[in-house]
Amino acid sequence: MGKIVTLNEFIVERQKDFPYAKGELSRLLSAIRLAAKVVNREVSKAGLVDILGAFGTENIQGEQQQKLDVYANEKFIAAMRAQGEVCGIASEENDDFVSFDSEFHKNSKYVVMIDPLDGSSNIDVNVSIGTIFSIYRRVSESGPATLEDFLQKGTEQIAAGYVIYGSSAMLVFTTGNGVNGFTLDPSIGVFCLSHPNMKVPKTGVIYSLNEGNYLHFPDGVKQYIKYCQKIDEPTNRPYTARYIGSLVADFHRNLIKGGIYIYPSTASAPKGKLRLLYECNPLAFVVEQAGGMATDGFGRIVEIQPTELHQRTPYFIGSPEMMEKAMQFMKEEGVPSSQEVVAGNDS
Numbered sequence: 001m002g003k004i005v006t007l008n009e010f011i012v013e014r015q016k017d018f019p020y021a022k023g024e025l026s027r028l029l030s031a032i033r034l035a036a037k038v039v040n041r042e043v044s045k046a047g048l049v050d051i052l053g054a055f056g057t058e059n060i061q062g063e064q065q066q067k068l069d070v071y072a073n074e075k076f077i078a079a080m081r082a083q084g085e086v087c088g089i090a091s092e093e094n095d096d097f098v099s100f101d102s103e104f105h106k107n108s109k110y111v112v113m114i115d116p117l118d119g120s121s122n123i124d125v126n127v128s129i130g131t132i133f134s135i136y137r138r139v140s141e142s143g144p145a146t147l148e149d150f151l152q153k154g155t156e157q158i159a160a161g162y163v164i165y166g167s168s169a170m171l172v173f174t175t176g177n178g179v180n181g182f183t184l185d186p187s188i189g190v191f192c193l194s195h196p197n198m199k200v201p202k203t204g205v206i207y208s209l210n211e212g213n214y215l216h217f218p219d220g221v222k223q224y225i226k227y228c229q230k231i232d233e234p235t236n237r238p239y240t241a242r243y244i245g246s247l248v249a250d251f252h253r254n255l256i257k258g259g260i261y262i263y264p265s266t267a268s269a270p271k272g273k274l275r276l277l278y279e280c281n282p283l284a285f286v287v288e289q290a291g292g293m294a295t296d297g298f299g300r301i302v303e304i305q306p307t308e309l310h311q312r313t314p315y316f317i318g319s320p321e322m323m324e325k326a327m328q329f330m331k332e333e334g335v336p337s338s339q340e341v342v343a344g345n346d347s
């Protein structure tokens with residue numbers, strides 16, 4: 001058996017890449033690791049909740065049993081609050097950002113953005129779900145976090161990643177020095193380095209999108225889907241369609257096997273569905289660090305200047321050669337006139 005490297009050992013070792021941070025990043029990632037374990041424990045018994053709930057919906061402390069996405073939100077926020085490193089957190093589950101307004105947090109240097117439970121429609125059916133997170137340095141001086149701290153371009157991320165609660169639980173993240181994946185060994189409750197220096201294959205045979213929305217897609221995406229379905233031996237086409245409906249799980253599979261994930265603008269959702277700050281930017285940082293690409297169909301996701309916390313964007317992410325092809329179709333076919341605003345990225 002080779003040497004086991006735990007997540008803790010890894011982040012302590014990597015801390016030397018961030019001499020200015022004096023252990024701050026280690027403590028922050030430790031908080032994420034802890035909340036991830038707590039959420040994983042709950043996810044793994046999600047099917048039991050109804051059985052247990054038959055005795056009443058309150059737990060032993062008299063608290064209401066909570067939906068898993070609210071539960072995950074609370075656990076991640078609590079873990080962040082308990083550390084002195086974070087002055088605020090923006091979450092899919094909160095309309096406004098949460099500011100940690102106390103003496104303990106007033107000089108904290110970081111803000112976190114989070115989708116605490118991604119793929120929530122899959123909770124009840126035992127399909128993989130996840131958590132997505134993104135960490136920035138605050139831009140305000142001190143005191144409670146301000147909106148400007150959160151409205152930073154993805155290029156400013158100092159760390160980002162995701163947890164996948166799948167057949168095993170994994171934490172995958174980057175601090176800008178490549179991407180590393182850690183698998184939870186449930187027998188000892190420790191994340192161990194299982195996927196060092198992850199690289200996305202340059203090309204693949206998987207395309208992932210919700211094809212039920214086909215008629216509402218931009219022409220460029222329709223043409224790209226036709227391209228994927230065409231028979232062409234040298235390029236291994238037709239490609240394979242795979243769509244789980246949990247962004248984290250679809251992304252994770254494509255990162256390992258090679259592929260492209262698309263959630264484009266649609267007629268009913270002209271800005272797409274996915275959120276820029278806590279879904280698209282963090283995975284964009286990860287994929288770029290793994291040698292892949294993430295765009296809104298035209299330009300890099302991480303270069304979009306956010307104007308709102310819950311801003312949406314069309315999303316294309318995956319293997320670089322597949323991305324180039326899809327973007328070529330977007331460029332050539334353009335978008336229907338009703339979607340021109342999206343193409344200009346005008347939010």
Ligand code: AHG
Binds near residue numbers: 092117273
């Ligand atoms: P969330 O559960 O955080 O709201 O995110 C769901 C997202 C994403 O995970 C997934 O890829 C997408 O919604 C699926 O949307 P459709 O059902 O429209 O395909």
Ligand code: MN
Binds near residue numbers: 115117118247
């Ligand atoms: Mn989500």
Ligand code: MN
Binds near residue numbers: 115118
């Ligand atoms: Mn969510």
